[in-house]
Amino acid sequence: MVYGISKDDEESHREFQKEYQFGFSLLADTDLEVSRLYSSIREDGNMSSRTTFVIDKAGYIRSINREVNIPEHGSEVLESVQETTQYQIRAGQLAPDFVAYDENNIGYQLSAFKNKKSVVLSFYPMDMTPG
């Protein structure tokens, strides 16, 4: 989930969004509360400074980038997210638990199979392809 954030208000964000169609939401930090909380504020105190925080699913800050290179920023963020939050699934480890729903909206929780059944998850690219 990506958010842009600045002190501009909703109306200004809507205009900005209309022009650039970012594909992610812009948050209005008009009183600079969030910017202050993250120490992402310019010395004059009037504006946010340019910083990108990557926060993982557990809520931990994984990277802080204060030298945002605007044209490369998207791929940089992606890279840093992959580096910092990706974990490799390995044979021998406990399978992460999950809840998922099938084609009839029946829910399954992996841990419910423990000591009862083995489970095979067979991932495939598309319906209507073999397998």
Add this chain to the structure above:
Amino acid sequence: MSQIEDLNIQVFGVSVQDAKSHRKFIDRNNLNFPLLVDTGRNLSLLFGAADKKNSLTSSRMAIYIDKAGKIANIERKLNTKAHGAELVEFFQSLN
């Protein structure tokens, strides 16, 4: 499939299509196992089946989880025709 039942294996197919697409796929191919809906790619990402470059689908791979809940095998070279037989063989070898 009976061998799969005998071995107490629950098989799930997983892909990013929705329930409607899955139902059609099951009907057309007479599949006798459920297909999990992973439209948000959560499962695919969790188990490393999401292809980073092609963000729209999952790659073909199978995760074998034993009764203790441990990942017993990660099969990335799936032979779609022999997949059923291969997984029977694998779980037989565990017993």
